[in-house]
Amino acid sequence: MLDKLSKNMFLIPTVIILTILVISAGFYVSLKQAQQSKQVKSNIEGLFWPNPKKLNEFSVLDQYGHNFSLNQMKGKWSFIFFGYSHCPDICPITMSVMADFYKELIGESEQLQVIFASVDSKRDTLENLSQYVHYFNPDFIGLGGGDEMMSSLTSQIGVAYYINKENENEDYLVDHSASIFLFDPLGRMVGKLSPPHTQKKIIQQFTKIKNFIYEQS
Structure with missing residues (x-):
């Protein structure tokens, strides 16, 4: 019973950490894609961006x-x-x-x-x-x-x-x-x-x- 409880207590923070890592990775990828998108679009001739x-x-x-x-x-x-x-x-x-x-x-x-x-x-x-x-x-x-x-x-x-x-x-x-x-x-x-x-x-x-x-x- 104690072993099972100990395993569960170990799994909970592990799951939380993994979830945070997945969310962070997804956010990083989205941010990177958005930045790349803006960099491509900011090549428009004559445009002052991102600092108008x-x-x-x-x-x-x-x-x-x-x-x-x-x-x-x-x-x-x-x-x-x-x-x-x-x-x-x-x-x-x-x-x-x-x-x-x-x-x-x-x-x-x-x-x-x-x-x-x-x-x-x-x-x-x-x-x-x-x-x-x-x-x-x-x-x-x-x-x-x-x-x-x-x-x-x-x-x-x-x-x-x-x-x-x-x-x-x-x-x-x-x-x-x-x-x-x-x-x-x-x-x-x-x-x-x-x-x-x-x-x-x-x-x-x-x-x-x-x-x-x-x-x-």
Whole structure:
């Protein structure tokens, strides 16, 4: 009787230990598979994962003189392109591509916003910004408000630009990034779309990144 009881007392902790080991092994395998799955998916071109950048609060002005802050980026997918209205090539080409992209996804337009952020506060008055973005699409947003205001946004995103010296006609060029920065509806920077830009390429990249982000939620 005592021998049987002793055996049972020995078996109980053994069974418990084995059960814990089996559960732990299963959890480890599942975790490993999930990590491998994320590693594969995170190879999507332009995707910032698993560490999307979270912005601190900022405040700039839109083309109507209204305050534009992080709150205005919540609830929508935001595409931000930094440029200037006097740009002779990169900006009008990119904005034209974004206009075609926006029209193609017009059914999702309430969840999308295209933002043109100026890096030339001297010439890009709010009135000029309004005319410029409206030319490509009335829904597009133009951001300005001066160098100090804009630095609260450019410094966080990591946008570098250089204003060249004026020529004899008081004209000048601004060297700037040709990339488009993508933010999810939580206001996180989740991707960077690098040139050359085409409507098809942007749609494909956006669709892959969007689907991946939604899979993680």
